[in-house]
Amino acid sequence: MTEGYYLAAFIAVTALATFATRVVPFLFFERHTDHPLIKHLGRFLPAAVMALLATVFLQRSGNWGAGAFGLDALIPGLLVVAVHLWRGNALLSIATGTIAYMAIQQTGMMVAGA
Structure with missing residues (x-):
């Protein structure tokens, strides 16, 4: 593989990881926004x-x-x-x-x- 493929793969993996860290909280905590721990974290x-x-x-x-x-x-x-x-x-x-x-x-x- 050439350097360009490595760079493209690196950018793709980085973009996917960044997107995943942004979307996971919305997927898992959408129904739990009234939980006391979530409210405490949101406040402090x-x-x-x-x-x-x-x-x-x-x-x-x-x-x-x-x-x-x-x-x-x-x-x-x-x-x-x-x-x-x-x-x-x-x-x-x-x-x-x-x-x-x-x-x-x-x-x-x-x-x-x-």
């Missing part, structure tokens, strides 16, 4: 996932050894929280934080000694 899981993502972001993205001690990640993170509390719009909050983080990274504003 999104916040837990966001907290985990924020923790990983702060650990991986922040320049903790610089003179600004991680402000390059803390400022956009706090901006996301502030905008979300102010407007209640997740898309606006994430976009604002992403723009702020990329602006800091691209301009080098929080580099050691700056």
Whole structure:
């Protein structure tokens, strides 16, 4: 087989696996939406996932050894929280934080000694 066939097979298997992970919950849990466990997960899981993502972001993205001690990640993170509390719009909050983080990274504003 040539490289093209491997690539096509990889894309097909990946697409099938992605589709399966999206459709399985609807097939198996359609009749169980009133179950207390499903309601509990629906209420608390999104916040837990966001907290985990924020923790990983702060650990991986922040320049903790610089003179600004991680402000390059803390400022956009706090901006996301502030905008979300102010407007209640997740898309606006994430976009604002992403723009702020990329602006800091691209301009080098929080580099050691700056």
